[in-house]
Amino acid sequence: MQQHVFLELSDITVRYGDVEALSGVGVEICRGEIVGVIGENGAGKTTLLNIIAGVFAPEGGSMRVDGQAYRPRTPADADRLGIVSVMNTPNLVGTLSVAENVMHDRYPRNRLGMIDWRRLFGECRRLFQELDIPIDPSIPADRLGMREKRLVELVRAYHSGAQLVLLDEPDLSREDERFPTTLNLLRRVTARGGSVLVTTHRIQTILEIADRVTILDNGRVRLTERSAALDQEAVLKLLDDPRKDVYPKLRALAGKPVLRLEALATRGGLNSLSLEVRGGEILGIAALTGDQRMWLPNALYGLDEVISGEIRLHGQRMRIPDPAAAVRLGIGYLSEDRVAWGLQSGFAVPENITLSNLGKIRVRGLLRRREELRVARGYVRRFNIRVRSLSDKVSTLSTGNQQKVLLSRWLFSNCRILILEEPTKNIDGPSRNEIYNFMNAYVQRGGTLLIASSDIDEMVGMCDRVLAFRAGAPRVFARPEMTKSAVFSYIAGKPQRD
Amino acid sequence: MLLNLNADLYSAEKRQIGRVAANLVNEGEAVFIGSGSTCLCLARELPDMRAIVVTNSLHVAAVTASKRQVSTVLLGGDVELADGLLASRGMYAEENIRNMFVDKAFLSAQGASIAVGYTMNSREQAALYKRVIERAAEVVMLMDYSKFGRRTLVPLAPLTAFRRVVSNNQIDEKYREYYVENGIKLYTSP
Numbered sequence: 001m002q003q004h005v006f007l008e009l010s011d012i013t014v015r016y017g018d019v020e021a022l023s024g025v026g027v028e029i030c031r032g033e034i035v036g037v038i039g040e041n042g043a044g045k046t047t048l049l050n051i052i053a054g055v056f057a058p059e060g061g062s063m064r065v066d067g068q069a070y071r072p073r074t075p076a077d078a079d080r081l082g083i084v085s086v087m088n089t090p091n092l093v094g095t096l097s098v099a100e101n102v103m104h105d106r107y108p109r110n111r112l113g114m115i116d117w118r119r120l121f122g123e124c125r126r127l128f129q130e131l132d133i134p135i136d137p138s139i140p141a142d143r144l145g146m147r148e149k150r151l152v153e154l155v156r157a158y159h160s161g162a163q164l165v166l167l168d169e170p171d172l173s174r175e176d177e178r179f180p181t182t183l184n185l186l187r188r189v190t191a192r193g194g195s196v197l198v199t200t201h202r203i204q205t206i207l208e209i210a211d212r213v214t215i216l217d218n219g220r221v222r223l224t225e226r227s228a229a230l231d232q233e234a235v236l237k238l239l240d241d242p243r244k245d246v247y248p249k250l251r252a253l254a255g256k257p258v259l260r261l262e263a264l265a266t267r268g269g270l271n272s273l274s275l276e277v278r279g280g281e282i283l284g285i286a287a288l289t290g291d292q293r294m295w296l297p298n299a300l301y302g303l304d305e306v307i308s309g310e311i312r313l314h315g316q317r318m319r320i321p322d323p324a325a326a327v328r329l330g331i332g333y334l335s336e337d338r339v340a341w342g343l344q345s346g347f348a349v350p351e352n353i354t355l356s357n358l359g360k361i362r363v364r365g366l367l368r369r370r371e372e373l374r375v376a377r378g379y380v381r382r383f384n385i386r387v388r389s390l391s392d393k394v395s396t397l398s399t400g401n402q403q404k405v406l407l408s409r410w411l412f413s414n415c416r417i418l419i420l421e422e423p424t425k426n427i428d429g430p431s432r433n434e435i436y437n438f439m440n441a442y443v444q445r446g447g448t449l450l451i452a453s454s455d456i457d458e459m460v461g462m463c464d465r466v467l468a469f470r471a472g473a474p475r476v477f478a479r480p481e482m483t484k485s486a487v488f489s490y491i492a493g494k495p496q497r498d
Numbered sequence: 499m500l501l502n503l504n505a506d507l508y509s510a511e512k513r514q515i516g517r518v519a520a521n522l523v524n525e526g527e528a529v530f531i532g533s534g535s536t537c538l539c540l541a542r543e544l545p546d547m548r549a550i551v552v553t554n555s556l557h558v559a560a561v562t563a564s565k566r567q568v569s570t571v572l573l574g575g576d577v578e579l580a581d582g583l584l585a586s587r588g589m590y591a592e593e594n595i596r597n598m599f600v601d602k603a604f605l606s607a608q609g610a611s612i613a614v615g616y617t618m619n620s621r622e623q624a625a626l627y628k629r630v631i632e633r634a635a636e637v638v639m640l641m642d643y644s645k646f647g648r649r650t651l652v653p654l655a656p657l658t659a660f661r662r663v664v665s666n667n668q669i670d671e672k673y674r675e676y677y678v679e680n681g682i683k684l685y686t687s688p
Contacts (some may be wrong), residue, residue, distance in 0.1 A: 245681075246683060247683070248684060248685040248686075250518065250521045251521050251524070382667060382688040383667060383688070384668060386671075430675045430678050432678070433674060433677075433684055433686075437684075437687065440685070441687060444517075444521070
């Protein structure tokens with residue numbers, strides 16, 4: 001059977017700050033169809049509905065309604081096309097009667113253009129009877145319970161002739177006495193050619209009522225499949241896939257305190273941060289925006305001005321006025337922008353490795369060159385840097401191999417604290433694995449790593465603790481409470497758009 | 499002397515693997531340690547911590563028994579010499595392990611290939627390891643890089659059977675990719 005696609009989403013990407021809430025999501029909803037969206041907290045379900053409902057616009061991708069480009073700026077734009085959302089928090093006018101809420105802006109009017117109250121209540125009463133809803137339409141909406149309010153909202157959507165009903169996490173359970181009514185309403189919407197997109201935690205229920213389901217995982221579509229082809233166990237298995245944890249984390253050594261911050265405040269934005277970081281520890285820095293994540297690294301690398309408080313290294317109070325001072329104190333920094341901040345792309349591998357510590361190679365002339373080559377060969381072997389020859393310019397290497405060259409440079413410099421910004425962004429899977437193992441090797445030798453990353457999975461996977469910022473306010477998470485959802489809900493707070 | 503524990507016959511690569519693997523043993527755990535040379539490196543690197551080591555290797559047992567806080571259980575059976583190391587195997591050893599359950603089993607095989615999986619030289623050793631796998635909550639494979647792409651007589655399990663593998667940085671790119679794509683935690687050390 002040829003099905004008519006009502007709504008089509010392709011490649012939708014949404015970011016909160018620079019953390020991706022949805023990445024490249026594609027969903028199709030046909031007329032007359034109920035589509036279920038399944039996912040854990042923070043998987044992106046509500047964000048997906050909000051995008052369709054016009055609450056905010058995606059950063060990338062496109063939507064089509066009935067084949068026409070669909071770019072809602074406000075929920076009203078969605079409403080005009082018959083796209084109606086029934087979200088988790090009911091949206092009824094409490095002081096108005098249930099009937100007024102249901103009839104919304106479709107009040108029956110008399111010949112004089114005035115609202116015909118008798119017809120309004122009569123129509124609503126008939127509608128409720130037909131739908132078997134035991135609610136008195138004349139009482140104010142305020143007096144309804146949460147579930148009743150949601151049901152009334154659903155009736156309103158149905159009555160308004162909605163083409164697509166977006167239903168967010170209804171407590172859809174067979175045990176609920178209103179379940180048959182709710183299901184009946186959804187079926188009525190689809191029977192007349194409308195569609196329903198419903199999200200929930202209740203996997204069993206959704207598999208029973210939806211024609212197809214899409215499983216969202218971490219902002220990506222894991223699977224779209226006919227419900228009949230799935231069961232709860234299969235879905236749970238997909239969501240609970242241990243293969244998601246691919247981080248080769250080793251237990252941290254209990255090292256000595258290396259870095260101590262006391263009520264540190266910086267021009268950039270740090271506000272009275274106190275923290276102690278040990279040797280052998282990996283500390284992650286999480287925030288929605290790159291600038292918050294870089295507050296502490298900038299202060300440590302001499303790129304920001306300390307206003308008050310202090311930085312202590314190995315117990316001694318330090319002033320770090322510029323990057324050269326940071327490097328002298330044994331602090332290294334590998335920027336996300338590899339080329340602007342360090343990689344000498346026109347030079348070969350050996351020069352790029354020894355650059356951080358030229359003093360370490362004391363000899364001059366030809367001998368110097370030989371020494372440089374020897375050092376480089378060691379790192380190329382150790383980190384499996386793939387070069388055809390040592391004289392290859394680093395610009396010809398893959399991103400992953402360039403990253404390994406820079407890591408080698410900081411290792412050669414003997415830095416004791418290494419700051420990595422977005423260490424694996426745009427890097428392929430195998431190279432990521434190598435970089436994670438590099439991190440292990442670095443901290444197992446007593447080094448201290450700071451990782452500022454937008455990839456929360458990576459930080460939860462590799463770090464011992466995560467320093468998280470929400471609107472500038474820091475909070476430290478440690479294993480085992482340091483889960484992705486804990487960190488993400490802290491930094492995101494209530495997702496807000498300006 | 500067969501039980502010369504001081505000889506350092508093993509490559510730096512195997513010692514590195516032993517060091518990483520030792521980090522994966524947690525306080526209070528019961529672990530099985532196999533009888534290969536890489537497994538012996540793990541036994542040597544294991545800190546003196548509260549743990550139970552079950553092994554079929556006389557060499558591993560001798561090493562861990564000298565650590566005060568580690569309890570050592572040696573599986574009995576037919577003792578044979580393989581690559582200079584003494585290990586028990588056969589019916590008795592297999593019956594022994596049936597009465598135990600360990601948190602982790604650290605095993606090594608002689609070969610690993612994508613097509614055939616992990617392979618062993620000895621049928622008896624493979625038979626014992628299969629029993630161990632049944633009695634372990636998790637299996638960690640210790641495989642130095644030189645074993646990849648090699649195939650020996652007796653298959654043990656496919657490469658995707660165990661969630662953690664400890665190897666070296668020099669591991670062939672193809673295998674690193676294969677493990678990463680299959681969601682297996684690959685630990686590599688220089």
